[in-house]
Amino acid sequence: MIQRLFVKTVLKISRSMLAAAAIVAAAGCWKAVVLPPRVTYTEIQPSGSAAKPPTCDIKVLRHEPLTEYRKVGIVEAEGSVYASEEDVLPAVKRKACESGADAIVILTSKSQTTENLVGYYVDAVAIVYGKNPNIPVGQHISH
Numbered sequence: 001m002i003q004r005l006f007v008k009t010v011l012k013i014s015r016s017m018l019a020a021a022a023i024v025a026a027a028g029c030w031k032a033v034v035l036p037p038r039v040t041y042t043e044i045q046p047s048g049s050a051a052k053p054p055t056c057d058i059k060v061l062r063h064e065p066l067t068e069y070r071k072v073g074i075v076e077a078e079g080s081v082y083a084s085e086e087d088v089l090p091a092v093k094r095k096a097c098e099s100g101a102d103a104i105v106i107l108t109s110k111s112q113t114t115e116n117l118v119g120y121y122v123d124a125v126a127i128v129y130g131k132n133p134n135i136p137v138g139q140h141i142s143h
Contacts, residue, residue, distance in 0.1 A: 035079075035080045036091070037077045037078060037079040037080075037083065037087065037088045037091040037092075037120075038077065038078050039075065039076070039077040039091045039092060039094075039095045040075070040076050040077075041073050041074070041075050041095045041096075041098070041099060041126070042073060042074040042076075043072065043073050043099070044071050044072055044073055044074065045070065045071075045072055046072070047070075047072040047073070047099055047100035047101055047126070047128045048100070048128065049100030049101075049102075049128060050100055051097070051098050051099065051100050052097040052098070052100060053097065054094040054097055054098065055094075055097070056093075056097040058093050058096050058097050058101065058102070058103060058104060059102065059103035059104070060089065060093065060103070060104055060106065061103055061104065061105045061106065062105075062106055063105070064105055065103070065105075065127070065129075067129060068129065068130055068131055069102075069103075069127045069128060069129050069130070070127060070128050070130070070131070071125050071126070071127055072099060072100075072101055072126050072127060072128050073096070073099050073101065073125070073126040074123070074124075074125060074126070075092050075095050075096055075104060075122075075123075075124045075125070075126055076121075076122070076123050076124075077089075077091050077092045077095075077121070077122045078119055078120070078121055079119050079120035079121075079122075080119050080120070081118050081119045081120075082119075083119055083120040084111075084120060085109050085120065085122065087120065088109075088120050088121075088122050089109075089122060092104060092122050092124055095126075096124070096126040099126050100128070101126035101127060101128055102127060102128050102129045103126075103127050103129070104124040104125065104126050104127070105124060105125045105127060106122065106123075106124050107123045107124060107125060108121060108122065108123040109121075109122045109123075
């Protein structure tokens with residue numbers, strides 16, 4: 001009788017420990033909450049284009065284009081420590097769409113730790129293709 005009671009108690013404790021271990025293992029698989037990225041836009045010059053919807057299909061370039069273009073703004077975004085480029089880039093694209101830009105050129109895209117930032121950082125330039133007819137000829141501003 002005492003042996004039976006001992007075995008039941010051990011089985012009960014084992015099941016409880018197994019359930020607790022399963023909960024801890026499942027919790028470890030969940031991704032930590034990622035805060036939305038902070039995005040800033042600094043205008044270099046007016047784009048001359050109307051704002052586009054935030055969901056516009058803006059091109060993402062990794063190098064400056066070979067065609068003529070103008071740099072119209074700087075877009076910087078900071079994501080949380082758990083963020084990746086795929087988490088931060090949509091916010092950068094939305095901000096560039098609002099500026100009327102045709103594309104963005106990614107200058108920096110990396111996870112970093114500095115005095116001011118621990119997380120994912122994207123630095124991009126918003127561009128508009130073509131020349132601005134309101135800027136006098138003489139100084140080449142596309143590069």
